[in-house]
Amino acid sequence: EVQLVESGGGLVQPGGSLRLSCAASGFAFSSYPMTWVRQAPGKGLQWVSSIGLGGDTYHADSLKGRLTISRDDSGNILFLQVNSLTAEDTAVYYCARGGMSTSGLDCWGRGTLVTISS
Amino acid sequence: QSVLTQPPSMSAAPGQTVIISCSGSSSNLKNNYVSWYQQLPGTAPKLLIYETHKRPSGIPDRFSGSKSGTSATLLITGLQAGDEADYYCGTWDSSLSVGVFGGGTKLTVL
Numbered sequence: 001e002v003q004l005v006e007s008g009g010g011l012v013q014p015g016g017s018l019r020l021s022c023a024a025s026g027f028a029f030s031s032y033p034m035t036w037v038r039q040a041p042g043k044g045l046q047w048v049s050s051i052g053l054g055g056d057t058y059h060a061d062s063l064k065g066r067l068t069i070s071r072d073d074s075g076n077i078l079f080l081q082v083n084s085l086t087a088e089d090t091a092v093y094y095c096a097r098g099g100m101s102t103s104g105l106d107c108w109g110r111g112t113l114v115t116i117s118s
Numbered sequence: 119q120s121v122l123t124q125p126p127s128m129s130a131a132p133g134q135t136v137i138i139s140c141s142g143s144s145s146n147l148k149n150n151y152v153s154w155y156q157q158l159p160g161t162a163p164k165l166l167i168y169e170t171h172k173r174p175s176g177i178p179d180r181f182s183g184s185k186s187g188t189s190a191t192l193l194i195t196g197l198q199a200g201d202e203a204d205y206y207c208g209t210w211d212s213s214l215s216v217g218v219f220g221g222g223t224k225l226t227v228l
Contacts, residue, residue, distance in 0.1 A: 035217065037163075037219075044120065044204075044206065044219060044220075044221050044222040045155070045157075045163065045206050045208070045219045045222065046219065047208070047216065047217030047218060047219060050217060058215055058216060058217070059216075060216055060217075061214065061216060094162055094163070099210075099217070100153070100208055100209060100210045100217030100218070101150060101151075101209075101210035101217075102151070103151070103153075103168045103169055104151070104153030104155075104165050104167075104168035104169070104208065105153065105155070105163075105165060105208070106165045106168065106174060107165075108162040108163055108164070109162065110162055111162055
């Protein structure tokens with residue numbers, strides 16, 4: 001069974017950083033591009049970042065300079081590091097298999113909630 | 119404000135047909151595949167349509183997608199109570215090299 005499980009969310013103070021992880025299982029992780037999507041409370045989906053098979057990365061303009069996406073193909077884990085957090089970063093962060101330029105995001109994790117507050 | 123434009127809400131009775139629109143531009147929808155996602159309340163999104171008109175395994179043929187120029191549509195026929203959800207279109211913007219979603223359409227089954 002294809003499965004994606006996010007972790008690393010929680011309460012973070014403004015100005016802080018967080019590193020989210022997404023553990024993948026049930027498929028050949030290294031053969032797929034991977035994507036992070038977030039959803040602020042009561043709002044729509046926002047594409048955050050994607051990483052390709054060769055490690056090429058793409059980031060939302062609003063987050064450029066503050067985030068790093070990476071992958072560990074040997075451990076089947078996707079990462080997202082976000083710095084200089086503000087209240088506007090409060091959201092559920094989803095890990096998804098695939099890319100927006102190819103066959104879409106065909107498998108999603110349950111998400112991890114990140115709350116930025118003092 | 120989202121790069122792709124969807125109607126915020128729609129409603130229809132069971133058994134009816136609904137068409138959800140998604141409007142973009144030449145840098146995104148016109149030259150790239152579109153995908154559609156269904157998000158039931160309190161759950162993660164689920165892929166409904168990929169590569170503009172293809173359905174993943176397990177998605178009923180009541181759901182279909184199409185595209186013309188800079189607009190895409192999701193057609194849902196034989197509406198059921200279980201279809202009540204938020205629906206999002208998504209694609210790639212080739213000029214900006216970013217992924218983009220529509221603002222979402224909340225579908226209410228009357």
